[in-house]
Amino acid sequence: MSEIDALIFANEAFYRAFADKDIPGLNAIWAEDKSVSCIHPGWNALDDREDIMQSFAQIIGGPAPPQIECHAPKATIHGDTGIVICYEAIGGEVLVATNIFVRGGSTWQMVHHHAGPASSLPLDPEESDPVSIN
């Protein structure tokens, strides 16, 4: 598997865990020994790992947890850091996300997630195939 494929795979694993409401899965994806941060749409930034895990538990543990699909991920690697830009179809809205991963041994570990409003899913049909669907 190429480095880019492994990075896209890590990004997919994040959305799979989110879609599956899998908090232990999310916990395994987020880096444990590095600075982490998370910006949910309309929220201020969280930079405490426990707060971040609680925020996901709150979002996916509510009475009407949102369905989420990841579309059109594009990955870039700078040294030991990987950036994935992708679109999220979530609860009828379209968001765009910046996800940052850092190489940790043989895996990519998430250190940052930022999702905010986008105008629409990308129009390129090749790019709009969902990568992770619940």
Add this chain to the structure above:
Amino acid sequence: MSEIDALIFANEAFYRAFADKDIPGLNAIWAEDKSVSCIHPGWNALDDREDIMQSFAQIIGGPAPPQIECHAPKATIHGDTGIVICYEAIGGEVLVATNIFVRGGSTWQMVHHHAGPASSLPLDPEESDPVSIN
């Protein structure tokens, strides 16, 4: 100057150029030989450097260009990549931004900017001092 200070300085330079409507300044801050991407609030992602420069020219060259202040930057370094999370007071709104820089020689070069809505400026008085004001 510490590495973190240099990273915060690069982030300040971005907002200074934005506030000063200084397109050549913005052009000098964005990496020239690396993959770059930019997500303005509510826009889809741009990943072509020329499109990104044109987007800034469009935003700051309009009839009522927004005033912008950067607040409460927090910087993290992972290897040769630096992440700055900060708040933007812009046109009466509060946004939160993810800015990513990559080390290029003796400077930090911007490779990604993502701004989206936040709930409010951070409450910590020490964190809410503006770093860059027009």
